[in-house]
Amino acid sequence: QSVLTQPPSVSGAPGLRVTISCTGNNSNIGAGYDVHWYQQFPGKAPKLLIYGTTNRPSGVPDRFSGSKSGTSASLAITGLQAEDEADYYCQSHDGSLSEVFGGGTKLTVL
Amino acid sequence: QVHLQESGPGLVKPSDTLSLTCAVSGGSVSSPTYYWSWIRQPPGKGLEYIGSVFYTGSTYYNPSLKSRVTISIDTSKNQFSLQLTSVTAADTAVYFCARRDGSSSFFFYWGLGALVAVSS
Numbered sequence: 203q204s205v206l207t208q209p210p211s212v213s214g215a216p217g218l219r220v221t222i223s224c225t226g227n228n229s230n231i232g233a234g235y236d237v238h239w240y241q242q243f244p245g246k247a248p249k250l251l252i253y254g255t256t257n258r259p260s261g262v263p264d265r266f267s268g269s270k271s272g273t274s275a276s277l278a279i280t281g282l283q284a285e286d287e288a289d290y291y292c293q294s295h296d297g298s299l300s301e302v303f304g305g306g307t308k309l310t311v312l
Numbered sequence: 313q314v315h316l317q318e319s320g321p322g323l324v325k326p327s328d329t330l331s332l333t334c335a336v337s338g339g340s341v342s343s344p345t346y347y348w349s350w351i352r353q354p355p356g357k358g359l360e361y362i363g364s365v366f367y368t369g370s371t372y373y374n375p376s377l378k379s380r381v382t383i384s385i386d387t388s389k390n391q392f393s394l395q396l397t398s399v400t401a402a403d404t405a406v407y408f409c410a411r412r413d414g415s416s417s418f419f420f421y422w423g424l425g426a427l428v429a430v431s432s
Contacts, residue, residue, distance in 0.1 A: 204358060238418040240359075247408055247422035248359065254416050291359055295417045300372055301349075301361040 205230065206292050206304035213310040214282045222307045224275045224292030230302055232273035235295040239268055239277045242289045242306075251290070252277060279309070287311045314339035316409045316423035324403075324430050330396040334409030334423060341390050342367045347412040348392045349419065350383060352405040360405075364412055365392050399430045 207225040214220040224237060231237055237255045240248035250259055252268035255275065267278045275294075279286055292304040320332035334348070341348055347364035354360075363373035365383040373381050377396070385392040396403060406427050410419040 236416050236418070238416075240419075247425055248419070249422075250418060250420050253413070253418040253420075259420070293359075293418070298375070300363070300374055301412075301417060303359040303361065306358040 204305035205296055205302040206294060208290075208292060208304035208307045210305070211308045211310065213312055214279075215312045216282050216284060218282050219278060219280045220282060220309065221279075222277045222290050222292075222309070224277070224294075224304050226273050226275075226294060226296075226302075228273060229298055230273075230294045230296040231270065231275055233297055235297075237268065237270055237275035238293045239266075240291045240293065242291065248291060282311055284311050314411060314421045316411065316421055318407060318409050318423045318426035320426060320428070322427060322429065324399055324428060325432050326400055326430055327398055330394070330399050330403060330407075330428055330430070332394045332407055332409075332426060332428070333391055334393070335389075335391045336411075337390070339411070339421075340387075341385055341392055342387045345414050347372070347414060348383075348385060349410045349412045350394045351408045351410055351419070352403075353408070353425075354402075354405040362394065362396075362407075401430050404428065404430045 239252040241251045242248040296302045315337045349364040350362040365385045380397045382395040406425040408425045409423040411421040
């Protein structure tokens with residue numbers, strides 16, 4: 203079981219908006235630690251999508267955004283495109299367990 | 313542009329020690345800004361943090377693996393290494409090396425990954 207909880211799957215039609223949740227506790231997200239998000243295609247290494255909860259690295263479209271509230275964080279993707287179909291992982295620091303990842307969410311573009 | 317490249321045996325026998333090395337180019341493992349890390353992903357499953365090493369040699373491990381893991385750094389060769397002892401089939405995974413930001417803990421640069429199977 204992952205320390206951070208994500209839905210196993212989400213789906214949406216092209217052009218629409220989807221959100222992926224990441225639920226932690228008071229040892230990680232709730233303790234104020236940053237949340238980071240990664241996008242991973244099959245057979246590839248993860249790619250940093252959002253860092254520091256809300257920041258996008260250069261080259262990441264502004265269709266991707268991150269937020270946090272309490273012990274949870276969310277990744278929002280607007281204007282969904284077929285190329286967004288991938289696995290998404292959240293990550294944070296845990297005061298007792300060092301770095302922790304969510305179990306991953308498979309995004310399907312209908 | 314920083315590049316990381318994992319290398320090591322793709323097959324390890326149960327109870328043996330898994331050893332991987334990550335060669336870094338385009339950046340220095342002696343930088344005081346970053347931590348050099350290992351993350352693994354069992355087939356069809358999610359990411360699991362293994363641990364990190366700082367240029368001073370200080371290490372930080374996932375408590376669930378701490379008793380079996382050693383991460384070391386060789387600044388002269390600009391590389392760092394992973395050793396995982398007493399492996400079982402549950403340790404079969406793609407092992408990624410990555411650079412972790414020192415202040416905010418995100419992993420920006422990743423290696424391509426190395427599949428290590430544990431089997432007799």
